[in-house]
Amino acid sequence: MEAIELLEKKLQREIAARQEAERILEEKSLELYQNNQKLEQLNGELESDLIHLFENAVFGIALTSNGDIKTVNSKFGEMMGYAVEELKALTIKDLTYKEDVSKSYQLTNALIAQQVDQFELRKRYRRKDGSLFWAKTKVSPVLNQDGSTRYHLAIIEDIQFLVEAEEKQATLIQTLQSQNKELDAFAQVVSHDLKSPLRAVNTLVGWLKEDHAEAFKGEALEHLQEIESRIGKAFSLIDGILEYAQVGTENTETEVDTKALVKYVSEMIDVPQQFQLSLEGDFPVLKIARSQLQHIFQNLLTNGVKYNDKDVVKILVKSWETSSHYLFSVQDNGIGIPAKYFDKIFTMFSTLNEQTKGTGVGLAIVKKICEHYGGTIIVDSKEGQGTTFTFSLNKQHTKL
Amino acid sequence: MDKKTILFVDDDFLEHKKFERALKKSDNPELSIESFNDGSEALKWLESNKHAPPQLIILDLNMPLMNGLELLELVKQDHYLKRIPVVILTTSKNPKDIEQAHLLQAAGYIVKPNSNVQYQDTIQLITQYWMTSQSVA
Amino acid sequence: MKGIVFTELFDMVETHFGLEMVQNIIDDAQLPNHGAYTKVGTYDHKEIYRLVGALSQRTDTDANALIKAFGKHLLQTFVASYPALFENSSDSFSFLSGVHDYIHVEVRKIYPDADLPHFATIDHPDGSMDMVYTSSKKMYALAEGLIEATMEHYNEAFRLDKEFIEEDGSKVRFTISKK
Structure with a gap:
């Protein structure tokens, strides 16, 4: 075969191959485009699901970066008494009660330094109207694919009721304890103060009997003895009441x-x-x-x-x-x-x-x-x- | 030998009288008694009589100004007085009082018997025991 | 079979035997596309047998020897096209043991329909390595060429033994010992 003919045939092969490649490429492009469409649709669905979750969550949710608020859900806005847009212009520090800023700051730093994976703390938030409320805040990082931190995700739960209940309970226990103490002391004092005059009467009756045996005879002596017996019963009663009060102490x-x-x-x-x-x-x-x-x-x-x-x-x-x-x-x-x-x-x-x-x-x-x-x-x-x-x-x- | 003394501290004068009567009837009628109505008076006397301390202190708990446990604590902190045995004689059966008295090194804790006869026996027992017991010189 | 195998085969044949030989084996093999292969296309692997068969007859050379030589050629083009793949491994064994678990996985990402052979590697305590080739295409000779060229690429002296586990060549054990 002539060299020219061979080259021509090679050229024809290459042209045919090129056309084939173009056809394949076009096919692949179409496939890519369709896949992209599908992905976009999925993404959209996922996003609307996420937004739905975000907006209808029973907890406040905030995405922050270096303490700056990037976005929050409406629940958090509601909790704080701010409009969502207002919150986006603020920092976490602006919303935190000043006494709780440092502990919040420490934990956030530990998170940034990757000393901890996440943290949870109880702190007080300050509403737009200046009032405070206790909340449980759980913060975890949202990472980029390269492992760097994109956002901090904070989930905020209002626990004001819980904290109030806990405080109430603590006060109640304290009150009860001091009341118990008082009651115990009261019982002791009462028993002492009731017994003293009884003892005195008892002693005096004894002396009357002893010192004036001649004067108290017959019915008079019986009366004295009756007094002594009633006093004895009164003593037992006081001891009994005191003992009853002490059961369980x-x-x-x-x-x-x-x-x-x-x-x-x-x-x-x-x-x-x-x-x-x-x-x-x-x-x-x-x-x-x-x-x-x-x-x-x-x-x-x-x-x-x-x-x-x-x-x-x-x-x-x-x-x-x-x-x-x-x-x-x-x-x-x-x-x-x-x-x-x-x-x-x-x-x-x-x-x-x-x-x-x-x-x-x-x-x-x-x-x-x-x-x-x-x-x-x-x-x-x-x-x-x-x-x-x-x-x-x-x-x-x-x-x- | 010197005459032996008992220091008796109680805020009820009837109790002073009762104790004296009981002691007279006991086997140690010659004992002398120093009676006080509250802890602070008793402490004053003790401090001015360190040269001739009593053989025994009998102490009530519930008293105005300075109560029995307070006096007991001060006595036990004093270098000289701490050697004197202190017996608590009170109406209180409160476990906390009993525990506190023993922690403060009371020599005994006796609840005042309600009956006159038992009271007599108790005083007889206390004085006999402590007058027989040898004290530190 | 990926188009690159065909285009590379033609390159090798053209280099060693000239353009006329390329045209001859295309004609002999009676290919449906008359030899118009593109790298991005996928073709029936039987076409490569026909081409190699034709080349074997025309050059009076053993077909397996040709395939093995082709394997060596193919590896050199891989080195030229994908140098990173080779730079990641410090020696031949670490490269070879990564072929199945790493390189083929990457290949599949780009060409999901690629029909790749299976390679299992076993390290022996004496320092040698077994590489077991399994494929219904029975192109163990291509694997042999690829392995030899790999050893040469890393400048390592070696001995390569092969043992047919299946007589038809669908499963072959290569034992590679470094010298």
């Missing part, structure tokens, strides 16, 4: 072996010659103020012994548990209580016995202690046969 809870405690109490109280104490069931070890639990058993055992007309006084103490409570019962073979008094005996100042052996405070204290430990106390009784007190203590309050 003792907070030294220790491990208490309930079985050992019942035995200890039974040795401490006055018991008749013929006395039988039996224990039944698994007695738990509890976390409880020892003196309080001791008070319960002391009261119930003493009642069982005191209100008893049998030759052999028998007391049975049982213990068992449910999923939520520890239970104890104290059963005696005493004189019993009529059913109509079952509720009354747990209220203050009620004694049923005419001879008034008790002050009428003891069972009220027992009930208060049980309730303090999330439990209760009930009574069951048959006149002439005996009484059973059953009380419970919540495990949540007393479990080790």
Whole structure:
């Protein structure tokens, strides 16, 4: 073949290839254009979704750069009492209560220095009208593709109500604590001031009896003795009231072996010659103020012994548990209580016995202690046969 | 041997009288008593009698001007007076008072018995114990 | 198959055998587009077999030897056109082990329809490297040329062994040891 012919053929090939390339390019361009259109549409949809989110968010949203406000949503404008356009001319510092500026500044600097990925703080914002409100602000960076910071995105939640509620609660607790203290002091003073004149009367009656034995005889002596007995009762009452007031103020809870405690109490109280104490069931070890639990058993055992007309006084103490409570019962073979008094005996100042052996405070204290430990106390009784007190203590309050 | 003295501090004059009567009936009727109505008077006396301190101080808590715990604290801070045993005799059963008294090194804390008979027994017990106990010279 | 393979083949043939040989193999191969290939186009890969087959007959040279030589030529044009690809790797092995995971990935971004062979590389404790070629096009000889030219590009003395895992050449293991 001639060289010229070969070159011509090569040229023709190249022209054909070029035309083919142009066709492909055109095809690709069209494809690119269509893809671009699609992207733009998607972008538009995404943007309108974002704007919708931005504008309808329940939180204030602000985009800032070096503390300057770039844009905010209308919610933030509403929170601050400014128009959105007004806010765009301001800085975060302008909107922050001056006392909170430095901590806001420190955290923002840490974010810029990339010491932290984001931060959250409670601070006060200053509205256009000068009023302040507490808000929780969460700030995170919006990054460019190269990793540099484009904006800081701040999400602002008004927590004024929360802060006010917290303050109210704190004040309330403080008030309650000081009231409790006052009450305690009050009870102490009252008991002291009530007892002093009683002691004086008691002493003087004693001296009258001693120094003027000749003058006080027969009915006169009986009257003096009656005064002494009434004074004795008044003393017990004052002590009882004071004790009632103190239930729950003792907070030294220790491990208490309930079985050992019942035995200890039974040795401490006055018991008749013929006395039988039996224990039944698994007695738990509890976390409880020892003196309080001791008070319960002391009261119930003493009642069982005191209100008893049998030759052999028998007391049975049982213990068992449910999923939520520890239970104890104290059963005696005493004189019993009529059913109509079952509720009354747990209220203050009620004694049923005419001879008034008790002050009428003891069972009220027992009930208060049980309730303090999330439990209760009930009574069951048959006149002439005996009484059973059953009380419970919540495990949540007393479990080790 | 010098005559032994008990310092008795209580704001109720009836309590002074009661204590004296109880002491007379006790096994130590020859003990001398110095009685004061409140802590500051008692402290004045103590400071001017350092050469002949009492064997025992019996102290009420609730008193005007200077109460029992305040006096106790001052006594225990004094280089000489701190050796004198102090027994609290009060109507208060307040656990905080009891704890505070022991923290301030009271030798004892006794709640005044309500009954006259028991009061007599208690005073007998206190004086007998502390008059038997050897004090620091 | 990408048009660049055809245009480069013609370049090589023209350089070594002259323009007449190019025209001859185009005529022999009876191509649908009469040899009017453009780099940006995509063509049936069987056309390259026909062209190489024609060249083999006319020059009385083994077809695989021609393909291998073509592979070497192709690599040189790559070096000239895309120097950055080679500068990123400090030696031949690091370049070769990046072919599949890096270079082919980039190629696909530009030519989504490119039908590329699969390369798996395995480093051996003795310092040698296996490169396993897998492709239904069975152009292992092209791979062989490319590998050899790569070693030469990095100025490294080497030994290249090849083992047919599939007898038809659709899967071939190259073992490269540096000397």
